[in-house]
Amino acid sequence: MTEDEDKSVIGVFGMGVMGQNLALNVASKSFKVSCYNREDEFSMRLFEALEIAKRDISNGDDVLRVFKDLQMFVESLKKPRRILLSIPAGKPVEMTLELLKPLLESDDVIIDGGNEHFLETRRREQMCAVDWFAECGKKIHFVGMGISGGAEGARHGPALMPGGSEFAYNSLKPMLEAMSAKAGEKNDEPCVTRCGPDGCGHYVKMVHNGIEYADMQFIAESVVLLRDVLGFDNEKQSIALKEWNNGDLESFLIDITAKCLKKKDDDGDDDSYLANKVLDKAGSKGTGKWTVQLAADAGIAIPCCSAALEARYISAAIDDRAKCSEMYSNNTEDLVLESSKTSSSSSTTTTTLNAETLGKALYCAKIIAYAQGLSLIKSAGNDYGWSEDLNIANICKVWRGGCIIRAKLLETIVRAFTKEPSLSNLLLDSEISSIVKSRVGDLRKVVVESAQRGIASPALMNALSYYDNMKTKRGSAYIIQAQRDAFGAHTFERVDKEGKFHADWW
Structure with missing residues (x-):
């Protein structure tokens, strides 16, 4: 074996949960991987966990090596070197680039696998390729890569959304295709594509997360309607979602929600459901807010994502919501509406809604949310010079597997943009329009019932409002x-x- 053959194909910088799982994923595909983490109070535990985990990989000691010295880590990599950063966004990335700068050579590739703002990625791509070349004669390729699927996806197959130069992508392509999730009719199509230059990959991942916000809110609102309108308990709610998941609504989020609803509380003394004890307050990490902010800057309407984001903000006002609930509980205008509600324990209902109607409404709303998110990506292609490289059909193919928003619906969306790549809005596709026409009546019924009963359903309402606005000529x-x-x-x-x-x- 030559010295070069003994070197690693990629290095993973940062051995947190995501970094470890990505390293193990690549190593399990028979690519040699070098791992590095700066020495601190946690690093020994991280390395010990990695040593245990790599026992599950064939020839683990040969394909996965651990380094505590940064220079030795870099020297262990085959040229052009490829280093995947799995560290928090922001200042840690900036500091790491400065550490790596004197150790790298022209055409080496740095991949940022975090949830970074795409403008920062654009700046760093320029810095590494142009500024560093002017300063020290090194042209380094910087790749911002969106990774979706969480820790489980990182280990067994995530959806990957890299941006950057064609040279960088081609040097990474065999490894990324091997480690990514697989989808398609034969489950053999890699869920990875070069989204476009500079920050395009992180922008696409951001919009993915914006659609995810809307999708989660749609499902949450639908569960509340199953509970408060149809009187379904957790078991019946879970069964309804499983039935949806066996049809057109098949998706990762529907599947896990069905499981969450029927999970019993292991720490409780009674036979209660854990979901019912979760505080009604939703958190967020920033990508949903970025999506809404950038859509506003671009003049693109994404009301489903906006409603989902604002619903999380409203949920955080726990004390004020409790006070308002008490203050307005005797409002005579609302009492008429409240009297038509059924309790969660009731087995009877006066509503004309049923689980099938609600499922059709949810499916229609999901299509409308995708229409908004994909319109934003197309707009960004024009605004940031990505249009020549941007392929919406290929991006949607990536989202079919491994990622949080993976869903059967994406196959239909792929067909739409494969047939007409320049499609300005998903709602203008003939197959999509047929689906929407057949189900928007169900969405309208759900929204009307929600409004009459005083049940907050902001995302579903905004989906219908977007549809009504888009089909109104004047x-x-x-x-x-x-x-x-x-x-x-x-x-x-x-x-x-x-x-x-x-x-x-x-």
Whole structure:
């Protein structure tokens, strides 16, 4: 064996849960991997855990090696070197780049596998390729790669969304295809694609998370409707979701929600369900907020994601919600609505809704959320110069396996953008429009029932509102523009003449 053959194909910097699982994944595909973590109070435990875990890999000692010295770690890598950073976003990445800078050579590749803001990724790609070359003659390829699937996905097959240069992707492609999840009819299509240059990969992952916010909120609202309208207990709720998951709604999130609903409390003295004891307060880590902020900057409407994000913010106002619940409990206008509700223990209901109708409404809403998210990605392609590389069909293929939003629906979306890559909005596809037309009535029934009963369903309501707005040729915006011109002389356009106009409105 030559010295080069003994070197590792990739190095993983950072041995937290994700870093360890990614390293084990790559090693299990027979690629030699070098692992590094800075020495601190936790590093010994991390390395001990890794040593135990690699026993499950054939020839684990040969394909997975651990280093505590950074220079030795870098020297253990085959050229061009490939280093995957599995560390927190922000300052830790910046500090690590400075540590690696004197040890790397031209055409080495650094992959940031964290949830970093895409503008930071764009800046670092420029810094490594241009600024470092001007400073010390080194052109380093920086790749921002979105990784979805959590710790389990990292170990057994995540969805991977890398951005960066074609050179960098081609040097990584065999390894990324091997370690990624697989999907497709024969379950042999790698869930990875080069999304585009510089920060495109992290942007796509951000929008993935925005769609995830909407999807989770849709499901949560649907469960509450099963509980408060249909009177289903946890067991019946779980059964309803399992039935949905056996049809068009098949997805990872539906599946895990069905399991969460029927989980019993292991720490309780009674035979109660754990979900019912979880505090009604949802957290967030930032990617949903970024998605909403960037959509606003781009002038793209993503009301389903916005509603999901705001629902989490409202959920955090626990004390004020409790006070409002007490203050408005005797509101005569609401009492009529409240009296039509069934209790969670009731087996009777006066509603015209059923689980099948609710499932169809949920499916329709999911399509509308994807339409919004994919429109945002297409807009970013134009705004940031990615259009030539951006392929929506390939991105949706990646999302079919390994990631949190993986769903049967994505096969239909892939067909839409394969047939018409320039499709400006998913709702304009003929197959999608047929589905939406057949199910939007169900969504409307659910939204009306929610409103009449005083049940908050903001994401489902916003999905319907988006649909109604998109299918309305002449809506209410002309009134807004007339108002703007009346008080601020902002001018307006006319339907019968070219140009900009201003009028004396009174």
